[in-house]
Amino acid sequence: MYIDSVRNGMVIDHISAGYGMKLYDLLGLDDQDVSVAIIKNVSSRKMGKKDIIKIDADIPISLDVIGYVDPGATVNIIKNGELVEKKAMALPAELCNVLRCKNPRCITSTEQELPHIFRLTDPEHKVYRCVWCETKAE
Amino acid sequence: MRSLIDILDLSVAEIEELMDLAEDIIAHPDAYAHRLAGKKLATLFFEPSTRTRMSFEAAMYELGGNVISMSSAASSSASKGESVADTVKTVSCYADIIAMRHPKEGAALVASKNASVPVINAGDGGHCHPTQTLADLLTIKREKGGFSNLTVGLCGDLKFGRTVHSLIQALARYEGVRFVLISPEELKVPSYVKRDVLACRGIPYEQTTDLGSALPSLDILYMTRVQRERFFNEEDYLRLKDRYVLTPEKLKDAKPDLSIMHPLPRVNEISVAIDEDKRACYFKQVKYGKYMRMALILKLLKEAEDVH
Numbered sequence: 001m002y003i004d005s006v007r008n009g010m011v012i013d014h015i016s017a018g019y020g021m022k023l024y025d026l027l028g029l030d031d032q033d034v035s036v037a038i039i040k041n042v043s044s045r046k047m048g049k050k051d052i053i054k055i056d057a058d059i060p061i062s063l064d065v066i067g068y069v070d071p072g073a074t075v076n077i078i079k080n081g082e083l084v085e086k087k088a089m090a091l092p093a094e095l096c097n098v099l100r101c102k103n104p105r106c107i108t109s110t111e112q113e114l115p116h117i118f119r120l121t122d123p124e125h126k127v128y129r130c131v132w133c134e135t136k137a138e
Numbered sequence: 139m140r141s142l143i144d145i146l147d148l149s150v151a152e153i154e155e156l157m158d159l160a161e162d163i164i165a166h167p168d169a170y171a172h173r174l175a176g177k178k179l180a181t182l183f184f185e186p187s188t189r190t191r192m193s194f195e196a197a198m199y200e201l202g203g204n205v206i207s208m209s210s211a212a213s214s215s216a217s218k219g220e221s222v223a224d225t226v227k228t229v230s231c232y233a234d235i236i237a238m239r240h241p242k243e244g245a246a247l248v249a250s251k252n253a254s255v256p257v258i259n260a261g262d263g264g265h266c267h268p269t270q271t272l273a274d275l276l277t278i279k280r281e282k283g284g285f286s287n288l289t290v291g292l293c294g295d296l297k298f299g300r301t302v303h304s305l306i307q308a309l310a311r312y313e314g315v316r317f318v319l320i321s322p323e324e325l326k327v328p329s330y331v332k333r334d335v336l337a338c339r340g341i342p343y344e345q346t347t348d349l350g351s352a353l354p355s356l357d358i359l360y361m362t363r364v365q366r367e368r369f370f371n372e373e374d375y376l377r378l379k380d381r382y383v384l385t386p387e388k389l390k391d392a393k394p395d396l397s398i399m400h401p402l403p404r405v406n407e408i409s410v411a412i413d414e415d416k417r418a419c420y421f422k423q424v425k426y427g428k429y430m431r432m433a434l435i436l437k438l439l440k441e442a443e444d445v446h
Binding site for chain 2: 103105106107108109110111113114121122130131132133134135136
């Protein structure tokens with residue numbers, strides 16, 4: 001399978017197999033008018049299989065979202081066809097307007113302008129809780 | 139601006155300081171009778187309440203302050219769609235401190251982030267009710283002399299009961315406390331409370347559906363009401379509401395120095411015949427709640443003045 005190299009943009013590599021589409025959705029890439037390639041189930045010596053997302057445009061991307069979906073992913077920043085930076089991801093301490101609180105008793109269910117903020121409360125089990133009502137993110 | 143949203147906003151030392159202040163108020167009420175002359179407390183109750191609201195109002199009056207309030211949520215601008223943020227920004231212009239109850243979880247935190255005066259959470263849905271916990275702690279301290287090495291039974295709605303979660307969190311910070319969690323399967327303590335508060339600190343607890351078998355080991359029995367307003371399904375409420383009713387017969391095997399507590403209001407979970415039993419503490423809890431609210435209002439207003 002042949003996919004053009006990225007000239008200016010990023011390559012999100014080492015995404016756990018099966019998480020590529022979820023990441024594509026949460027990053028809002030569907031709404032962007034840029035070239036994006038999602039490559040699924042690529043053979044990987046380290047991971048067995050992995051997904052890769054290539055974005056051939058210099059657009060703002062939330063690293064927090066990538067860290068939340070797959071803290072093992074890496075982000076390669078490409079400029080003029082050259083790798084200029086390689087970033088390792090980690091679980092972000094806080095997520096703002098990435099997840100929505102599902103608790104019908106939460107204040108965010110009635111006050112629409114409030115941001116949906118989730119805080120990492122248990123890194124070992126990857127548990128995020130709504131800062132307003134403390135409900136666990138699903 | 140310091141507010142009180144969750145009981146864990148207060149350190150153990152600060153809770154001790156509040157209890158000492160409450161004890162001093164009980165011993166020398168005249169010394170505090172004019173302490174807050176010229177200050178105003180706004181009570182914003184978006185959900186029905188009798189004792190908590192009156193307790194806050196009585197507390198402010200006994201400190202020489204005044205109270206402003208709205209008559210009900212239906213008559214407030216919230217019914218016109220005003221946000222919590224806008225409401226408290228407005229009320230901050232009128233009052234020196236706010237006590238707020240709201241049916242939505244997290245509403246008090248939203249209020250504290252937008253008010254320019256201290257906010258006291260007087261209950262936000264099924265989430266937190268820290269001043270009830272302060273009342274509970276002073277009751278336990280006065281009845282038992284302290285908090286260490288107590289076996290505390292919590293009975294009834296342990297799922298939606300906000301007072302239960304706050305009390306577990308507060309007591310878990312003391313040495314040697316053991317919990318017996320008595321509830322129907324459907325109303326068990328949420329797993330995150332058991333894992334994040336009890337299990338992770340190695341605090342012993344057992345769960346049971348049988349109040350009778352648990353009673354003999356208890357130093358404190360904290361009864362709770364199954365709250366109709368927390369159910370989306372009326373059938374579930376009706377099925378569970380009469381599950382535990384404490385009667386004099388059931389108390390036969392209990393310790394002679396057991397302390398029976400309840401955040402009130404009760405429906406029928408404690409028989410009125412128990413009111414005369416010297417082990418019943420729930421009306422003392424009401425009284426102590428007022429003194430702890432007095433101590434809290436004093437502390438928060440003093441800290442707010444120190445900031446300005």
